[in-house]
Amino acid sequence: MSEANADDDIVNEMLPAFIEEANEQIEALEQLLLELEAAPDDRKLLDTLFRCAHTVKGSAGVFGLDRVVSFTHHVEALLDRLREGFVSLSPALSTLLLQSNDVIRTLVNNALDDQYQVPEELVLRLKQATQAGSSAKESPVEAVAQNQATVLPAPTDERRWKISVNFGVDTFRHGIDPLTLLNYVRALGSMSDVVCETQQVPSLDAFEAENCYLNVEFCLHTKATLDDIEQAFKFAREDCELSITALDDNTQNIEASTDAASASGESPLPITSGDAGAVAVATQKPQRQRAAGPASGGSDEGGFIRVQADRLDEVINLLGELVIAGAGASMLARQTQQRTLVEANQQVARLIEGIRNSTLKLRMVPIGDTFARFRRVVRDTATELGKDVMLEIKGGETELDKAMIERIADPLMHLVRNALDHGLETPEQRSAAGKCAQGKLTLSACHEGGNVLIRIIDDGRGVQRDKVLQRAWDRGLVDQGVVPPETEILNLIFAPGFSTAEKVTNLSGRGVGMDVVRSNVEALRGTVSISSNAGQGSCIEIRLPLTLAIIDGFLVGVGPSKFILPLESVVEVIANRTSQTTVDEHGRSCVELRGQVLPVVNLRTLYALDSPQPELSSVVVVRSGMRHYGLMVDTLLGQHQTVIKPLGMLLRSLRGVSGSSILGTGEVALIFDTTSLGQLVVQPRVVTSQTKRSEGSMSPIVNSHL
């Protein structure tokens, strides 16, 4: 009983890993199916597709998930017909396969839930599609294949194999059920003459219930190749001796199979003559077969290891503490003025920085996988809306913190759907407007100034400003008759409860989306903005910080207060200049930099800091998007590895600041958000003479205009 429980535990323990891996295969299937639409005859794609489906089926078989096995088998059969050229890919067939893939996903994710019923109608359609391929046997492809049969039989020819499986004594203990395995192999074709060597099973007195004594022999009539048959036993390789013999007198055929096996990385198989033209092609020991494993390709064989995300988080948290402790040690070392101690500490600091960069990279994943998921959304949504849309993906290799990617996926999904629903027009409307009938949606990502910039660009009708304004008036978001500046009209789209859709569709238009998108992005210390040209399309830009954990910072001081700027955003520094600035016609402080006017923020004024302005101060030139601006500070304290800590409740509404950090001395420094700080530069009216000054403390500038 305890062993049975142990097995149960093993299955329960392994199942999440199976589900995760199967989901990866299913995701790959979906992407491949979508790629196949553009290149329906790509044999490589078809082979990979088939292999993915086969892997899902095989691993599900090991776990005894019969419903997954039997449903995936239908999909696999259809893919095989596609691969062999008997069925050609039509949009309807592609939709059928995508829907089937969805069902496989649901089946896998509900592996232990017997309630979920496989849609019979879908199985029927799959069978029909597969049979349609079978009845089209006289297709040109087949005719050619038949003509060539005398030279080299087409790989689709059914052949008979004699297969003998000698299961090892520990087969059951390793979680393999020979019955499931045999049922799985049966799916490759038709099985006959199944004989179990019953005499090998000892009588009860010598019987160990959990030992396996089974030897089974059978004939398999199948179109599958030797490779395919061996693949079917992939999961039991260590537990059985397998012998596969072709019951065929066509030696050329056998050689072809043997070559195929050699090409896949195996050592040449023994070929010996047998009775009645039977030729033994494969009698392999388990070890030999295992060596052939990598050639047959699983998706996880590229030298990767899976690590639980929380373990990684723990390392990063510890690293944060190490960075702070390291900074403290360096500071103490400097105070002692002992050169050797300072140098030793610098060496430690360099190593910490190296570890920090490497560790943070572990969490970085390319955003392309998330983008690729939208291919299906775009395809299905566009079809549903009767639109023709091409999705272009740029910069998919751009890396972003994994946690960030997970949390940005939903807002992105909404923006993509929104662009499809509201932005892009139907082919008729586009033609009438003199545009190409096919709409274009671009998802792009790139690094810019320590941020990741994601753009969702469509070439649709653009934002209709008059409709937006009318809706804003109707909803009371803007006073009736008041026309705000152009950019503010566009930003109204992100206001809570705003929707311009004339009819609410099931895709978007409930007015609950765009404000949620904005709050989600802002929760990630990011910003979202929109630009639009009437009739030409819209572009939504999302800016996100690279990571939520540690950044390279530039430490500055204003009086006793310390601030940190992300180092990537610092362009240059004008050190020790007069604290005097000129004021332009909008009331903004400016300094002259190489003949150009540079707007400058005086942090002392902005945050109402109570310390006297020194005679000389420095200006840090900061880049924010396309803009440059200056920050007037008292002291420049240099580069600083910054562990980002969240802001407390009190400071969360403070504009221009995105987080805080603990310095080596134990002091707290605020980290600037250069983008929102830049907005303060161009909107000097936020800081007025009425800004309250509270003695000895900073007064939060209330975000009054949002």
Next chain:
Amino acid sequence: MQAAHALPSELTIYTVSEFYPQCLNWVNERTTDEVDESAVLCLDAQGVSDVDAAGVQLLLSMSNSLEKVNRQLLLSNPSQALSDACHAMGATCLMGATDVEVLKS
């Protein structure tokens, strides 16, 4: 023929160890019994709903034990699940059939 005992509903790797002593008892009962009629151990198999290779193997072992002493195992009213499993594994001797069905996918 009247079934002497009934097989449990689950005959899988999870239950074979538990069920094994019972099988041993049944076989011993028959082997020590001198009456002619008991040359056959008849087990009611209609309630078997869950069976795997380990379960079929245990039945084969029982059958072999009985054959050694010229007795026979007979499964009466085998359930579809048991019948399918025996056919799939080529253990058709348990079903009392000599012909092997061609199984198609």
